[in-house]
Amino acid sequence: MGAVKRTLTVIIEKSSTGFSAYAKEIDGLATVGSSISELKENFNEVLQYHVEYLQEQGEIINVNDFEILYEIDxxxxxxxxxxxxxxxxxxxxxxxxxxxxxxxxxxxxxxxxxxxxxxxxxxxxxxxxxxxxxxx
CATH class of the missing domain: 1.10.260 (434 Repressor (Amino-terminal Domain))
Structure with missing residues (x-):
């Protein structure tokens, strides 16, 4: 049986230069993009860096352990x-x-x-x- 995925709720907000986003569940996990597509690419990169940090701290985890839910009002x-x-x-x-x-x-x-x-x-x-x- 596979591991339970961790859900990340990513809040997208319109900004003067495009969009910004942050994960509700993890402080400091945020990014920006000129479009929603770019923002999602940038968020995946930020998440990858976060996972690498967690791995350095001894956690056994990878990016596929996260389910990302993007929310915009x-x-x-x-x-x-x-x-x-x-x-x-x-x-x-x-x-x-x-x-x-x-x-x-x-x-x-x-x-x-x-x-x-x-x-x-x-x-x-x-x-x-x-x-x-x-x-x-």
Whole structure:
């Protein structure tokens, strides 16, 4: 039976130059990037350095022992993904009232965990549809 993975929750925040991120569970494990893709690459590098340090301290551990969960708040997602039409997304992917959805994305209306899951599923559905396409 395999070892239990350690979960790292990485909080992504928009900055004036791109994005920053930090692990909730490990103080000082942080990085930046001009895009989310770059940020994730940089975080993997920072995690590798952390694992090497732990190995030097005698721990038997490797990078694959970690499961990384990236979290970003709703307002920042749609600020970053400006190409997504909020009205069309609300209607076609999240099944949420368009006006209420715009309020959610601006932080003007409280967002329940149930609605957050609904929106997250909508984003994943959109991503799945896009990943299935090949342009010709």
């Amino acid at each position: 709703l307002e920042q997602v749609f600020e970053y993904l400006t190409v997504i039409n909020k009205t069309a997304f609300a209607e076609n992917y999240a099944n949420i009232n368009q006006s209420l959805f715009r309020q959610y994305t601006k932080g003007l209306a409280p967002l329940s965990s149930e609605k957050m899951v609904q929106i997250s599923k909508g984003l994943h559905k959109l991503a799945d549809e896009l990943s299935d396409l090949t342009l010709v």
